[in-house]
Amino acid sequence: MLACLGIACEDEHTIRTPERFVRAMAEMTAGRHRDPHRFLDVTFPAEPTDPGMIVVTGVRFVSLCQHHLLPWAGTASVAYIPAPGARIVGLSKLARLVKEFAARPQIQERLGQQIVHAIDTKLSTIGAACVIRASHSCMNLRGAHAQGAHMVTTHVLGAFHDDPTVRAEFLSLTPTTQLDHNW
Numbered sequence: 235m236l237a238c239l240g241i242a243c244e245d246e247h248t249i250r251t252p253e254r255f256v257r258a259m260a261e262m263t264a265g266r267h268r269d270p271h272r273f274l275d276v277t278f279p280a281e282p283t284d285p286g287m288i289v290v291t292g293v294r295f296v297s298l299c300q301h302h303l304l305p306w307a308g309t310a311s312v313a314y315i316p317a318p319g320a321r322i323v324g325l326s327k328l329a330r331l332v333k334e335f336a337a338r339p340q341i342q343e344r345l346g347q348q349i350v351h352a353i354d355t356k357l358s359t360i361g362a363a364c365v366i367r368a369s370h371s372c373m374n375l376r377g378a379h380a381q382g383a384h385m386v387t388t389h390v391l392g393a394f395h396d397d398p399t400v401r402a403e404f405l406s407l408t409p410t411t412q413l414d415h416n417w
């Protein structure tokens with residue numbers, strides 16, 4: 235790639251760049267060989283009646299854009315409502331789930347979809363939801379040079395899809411200012 239670009243490969247700073255680049259790509263996509271669903275294997279009993287809505291907000295992640303292999307990063311808010319008598323997971327597992335699905339060549343739409351489907355598949359819920367706000371360096375720093383622009387996606391299943399009040403409660407709990415990366 236460096237040779238194609240006419241970038242000197244023999245410079246002392248560059249001589250090991252191919253190896254560094256591959257190591258960096260491998261590190262940033264290390265989750266591609268792992269199954270994020272495993273984080274939802276350990277469960278606990280939910281409260282027997284009215285388990286309520288469980289929300290974790292501000293989960294930071296970094297990923298690699300599948301089109302350009304450039305970083306994109308942001309925050310996710312994840313929610314679910316356990317079915318009566320169902321099992322819940324430890325709070326940290328929702329954060330791990332987000333970060334693990336992000337640790338592969340990824341697009342934002344798929345990340346949100348994979349998160350809600352994993353929760354829906356592994357836990358007995360009456361709904362799951364995910365809002366992601368992210369900056370994509372391929373749009374912010376090159377190409378369109380849309381500095382400061384960011385992408386917001388929502389994925390909702392079950393009650394979050396069917397019941398506007400459930401959806402509104404969730405969205406009211408996801409801060410709109412929660413974006414650390416603003417390239």
Ligand SMILES: Nc1nc2c(ncn2[C@@H]2O[C@H](COP(=O)(O)OP(=O)(O)OP(=O)(O)O)[C@@H](O)[C@H]2O)c(=O)[nH]1
Pocket residue numbers: 299300301340341342343370372373376377378
């Ligand atoms: N929908 C979606 N698009 C993304 C995501 N990440 C990057 N992209 C877009 O993927 C598209 C790739 O389109 P191409 O036209 O093949 O790439 P390009 O010629 O580099 O386009 P520009 O980025 O417009 O210069 C670009 O529009 C990116 O902005 C993502 O997570 N979701």
Ligand SMILES: [Zn+2]
Pocket residue numbers: 299300301302303304370372373
């Ligand atoms: Zn891109």
